Amino acid sequence: MPDVTIAEVASHAGVSPSTVSYVLNGNPKISDHTRERVRASIKALNYRPHAGARALRSGRTDVVALAIPMYEWTNERVVMPFVYGVVEAARRHGWNVMLLTDAEHGAEIDQVVRSKMVDGVVLMEVREDDERVAALSGLEARAVTLGMPLQGSSMPYVDFDFEACGRASVDYLVELGHTQIGLLAAPSGVFNRKLGYAQRLWQGVSERLRELGLDFHGCPMEPTMDGVLDALDGLYKKVPGLTAVVVHNEGSLDTLLQALKQRDKDVPSDLSVLAVCQRDLALRVSPVLTCMDVPAVEMGRGAVELLHAREPTSYLVAPVLVPGASTGPPRSRGRVREALTTRRADKPVGPVRAT
Amino acid sequence: MPDVTIAEVASHAGVSPSTVSYVLNGNPKISDHTRERVRASIKALNYRPHAGARALRSGRTDVVALAIPMYEWTNERVVMPFVYGVVEAARRHGWNVMLLTDAEHGAEIDQVVRSKMVDGVVLMEVREDDERVAALSGLEARAVTLGMPLQGSSMPYVDFDFEACGRASVDYLVELGHTQIGLLAAPSGVFNRKLGYAQRLWQGVSERLRELGLDFHGCPMEPTMDGVLDALDGLYKKVPGLTAVVVHNEGSLDTLLQALKQRDKDVPSDLSVLAVCQRDLALRVSPVLTCMDVPAVEMGRGAVELLHAREPTSYLVAPVLVPGASTGPPRSRGRVREALTTRRADKPVGPVRAT
DNA sequence: GAACACCATCGAAGCCCTTCGACACCGACG
DNA sequence: CGTCGGTGTCGAAGGGCTTCGATGGTGTTC
CATH class of the missing domain: 3.40.50.2300 (Response regulator)
Structure with missing residues (x-):
């Protein structure tokens, strides 16, 4: 099957090469009649424009x-x-x-x-x-x-708006009645690499807790069983009455749940776990985690749309809460009212709920 | 920064465009002196040949x-x-x-x-x-x-030579003394999709077991906790004395180990587990699995080399055993001698060991 | 019926590179 | 000194496509 060129298509359709080109590129000046004939010839000859030639001439490669x-x-x-x-x-x-x-x-x-x-x-x-x-x-x-x-x-x-996500996570847990909230953060390597998002979540969580008059304790977590146990034990040592954690560590969700089992902590009755991760990952573990969904696919799409946009403008994706089975009210509700009062005094906040 | 063309490089170097082209394409007829001068100009002007033009002319795109x-x-x-x-x-x-x-x-x-x-x-x-x-x-x-x-x-x-892998897996376990060996295979969807490899492993395992006069029982396994428990329970029902399994199901390694814990089976003392998977995956679970390494990276490389080869010839990659902590001799060694005798009568086989 | 406007199509130039055959130069040889 | 062979460089053609300006044919207007 020899390679067919635009010239051959043109002569097959009884038009000039430029006309074929116009048809290919959607030039509106071509009459419907001609357009159809050209299309038929393209199909008949099974023609594909040569990408290199096209790129050379038009400066675009798609x-x-x-x-x-x-x-x-x-x-x-x-x-x-x-x-x-x-x-x-x-x-x-x-x-x-x-x-x-x-x-x-x-x-x-x-x-x-x-x-x-x-x-x-x-x-x-x-x-x-x-x-x-x-x-x-x-x-x-x-x-x-x-x-x-x-x-x-x-x-x-x-x-993703990691900072807003951190704040919304706190609000969600506080609303459930938690006041002793910890953060199990990304592995320290991620912080060192200066990727930014780990810090932004950390900041959101800690700032919001402080605003609400609550203590903040966070800890980076390495994605191994030992690393998870270390982080967990460390957190419990600092906050013995811990009732909820925010986890920002996709690689350790599974391990964390196992570690909790190993430490005889029931989820959610002993500890509420709120994950910051893609919805899929939260669904794949047991119990299914309540999570702040990072909509990765949509963000990927968004990036391409931005590339396509006439005037690209940066944007942050708002966190969406996807309820799961890993969060609930704390067992002892001693200080709930107090916390809620503090919160209510503030401007009303809270994540969008997933539909 | 305007785009620089081959002509500009040529005039900068005081040669013709064709000479520049020859330098770019490694034509040996160009003298060292000229070659160096051209190279210098290319660097000085920060020149890159236009991929489209090159493709158009040469028919190659790299x-x-x-x-x-x-x-x-x-x-x-x-x-x-x-x-x-x-x-x-x-x-x-x-x-x-x-x-x-x-x-x-x-x-x-x-x-x-x-x-x-x-x-x-x-x-x-x-x-x-x-x-x-x-x-x-x-x-x-x-x-x-x-x-x-x-x-x-x-x-x-x-x-990957899945059939040989199946056979080698059996041989390895038999050599350890196992006679009651099961196969936890890929999810049924993989079989239905006719990808071939799932069958080939199944065949290798079953044929080799039969050759050794041992029974074969296999079961596809879905990658959820329920699926894993079903498969496991099913296998134990068919083979109550089961002491070893071959697992060909990357998505369920973790789940399987949890399921075994749930069923109070110790690995490897109650059940030896031999995984067919990439080495990495076997290392990431606890206990570290003994596995037949599927060297994915090397295979990817190999495919490209084949593309590059003058006369590409298909080949299968031999399985390599990577010892881990999940296999050992069976607890009751009643029928070991018998099995070994059967085996020795056969031609000597066994996987290559990882170094 | 002549002048005009408009629409659909065409011709040709040129995008940048590779490659073939031509050519100029040099040293060697008879 | 004339010829030959080899070596290194050049000129020009052309690969397939897009796009600009030109062209011819039609319908409209006075």
């Missing part, structure tokens, strides 16, 4: 790059939904996705953008001092980050 | 497609290492990777190949009657499958 630095610690379960979202939305726009996985340095991105292989780039896991952001800023490709770059970079982003 | 159908049931933890392998090897050859995720139908592949966006394709998760294999067979791009297509397709493949 390919976007997705840059995911892959570290050993990257959690596939967490990352993949973002990828799904990106790929799906890209496809909807007729774009293909080029996968870049170079950790850290921007050489790969540079190559792909400057050789005009892609029209745009979606960056994942941007760090505070990300080389890739700098590398891209000089280039003319569109770029969007999935995750908020810390510095005042001008690059548009989509991210 | 891009390979990676086609992973993504179903809801796709296990990211299992798939991603293959992707790593592919991406890494591609990069080593200076290729980029285009990610295709259309489940089932080959339209996406067809588009990408026929429009000459990619030079080759790596297909993952091929099914017996895979539309994509058919779609590709007419096209001129190179293609390789990661996983053995069942029918006598001429497409080269890399796959």
Whole structure:
């Protein structure tokens, strides 16, 4: 099967190559009659425009790059939904996705953008001092980050509102009657990597607790049984009357529940557990966790839409509470009223509920 | 920063564009002197050849497609290492990777190949009657499958030798003294999808057991606690004296260990567990599982090497046993001698050991 | 019926690169 | 000194497509 060119289609349809091109590109000046004939010829000859030639002439490739630095610690379960979202939305726009996985340095991105292989780039896991952001800023490709770059970079982003999420988590638990609330945070490595989101959640939780006149105790948690037990025991030591925790650590949900069993803590009657994670992950453990859903697929889609948008504007996705079986009122309700009073004095807050 | 073309590089270096091109493409006829000067100009002007133009002229794009159908049931933890392998090897050859995720139908592949966006394709998760294999067979791009297509397709493949793995698993357990061995297989959906590998392992295990004069009992297992308990209870009902299982179900390793705890079975003293899975997954649970390592990253690399090879030849990767803490001799050694005798009568077999 | 406007289609230029054959130069050989 | 072979560089063609400005044909208006 020899490769068929636009010229062959044109002569088959009895028109000029330019007319075929106009049909392909949706130029409205072509009459319906001609358009149909050309379409028929395209189908008959099974023609596909040559991507290289098209890119050469038009300067567009309809390919976007997705840059995911892959570290050993990257959690596939967490990352993949973002990828799904990106790929799906890209496809909807007729774009293909080029996968870049170079950790850290921007050489790969540079190559792909400057050789005009892609029209745009979606960056994942941007760090505070990300080389890739700098590398891209000089280039003319569109770029969007999935995750908020810390510095005042001008690059548009989509991210989850981790700070609001932290505050809403506190409010939810306080509303249930909890006053002794702890935070089991991301592994310390995540904090060190300056990805930002771990801090933002921490801040939201701690600030809101302080506003409500409650104590804050948080602890990074490594994703191993030992790490989880350490964090848990540490928290109980600091807050012996602990009745609720916020967990921001997708890799340890399972382990945490096992650890609690091992320590003879019933969920939720001894300890309410509120997870900050994708809904899916919360559903896959037992008991099903109440969670603040991080809508990864939607965010992936959002990033692509931003790439497509005429005037891209960054935005944060609001947390949505998905009720599960891991939260409830604390067993001893001694100080409930007091806490609630404090809260009511404040402006009314609380997450949107999932429908 | 305006885009710099080959002509500008040429005039900067005081040579003709063709000379620059020859330097770029490693033509040996260019003198060292000239080559160096051109290289210097390229660096000075920060030049990158236009991928589209190059593709148009040369017919090559240095891009390979990676086609992973993504179903809801796709296990990211299992798939991603293959992707790593592919991406890494591609990069080593200076290729980029285009990610295709259309489940089932080959339209996406067809588009990408026929429009000459990619030079080759790596297909993952091929099914017996895979539309994509058919779609590709007419096209001129190179293609390789990661996983053995069942029918006598001429497409080269890399796959794990699941049958040999099944046999080696049996041999390993028998050598430890087990005679009552069961198989906890992939979820039934995997069998129905005709992916082949689930059957091949099943066959290896059952055939080898029969050869050794032992009974075979296997059971597909769904990746939920209930599914695991069902499978486990079913197996114990059929084989009350069960002392060892082979597990071929990456999604349920954790759940299985919990289920065993729930049933008061100690691993390995009550039940030896031998997993068929990637080494990583076996290491992440407690106790660490003895496993037949499926070297996903290497296989991903292998697929790309095949794409690159002058004369690609399909091959199967031999299973490697990675000892863990989940296997040991059975508690009651009543029938051990008998079983060993049967075995010794046969040709000596056994997996390669990991170093 | 002539002048005009408008619409659908066409021709040709050019995007940037690779590659083939031509060519200029040099040293060697008879 | 004329010829030959080899080496290193160049010129030009052309790959398939898009897009601008030109063109011809139709319908409308005075």
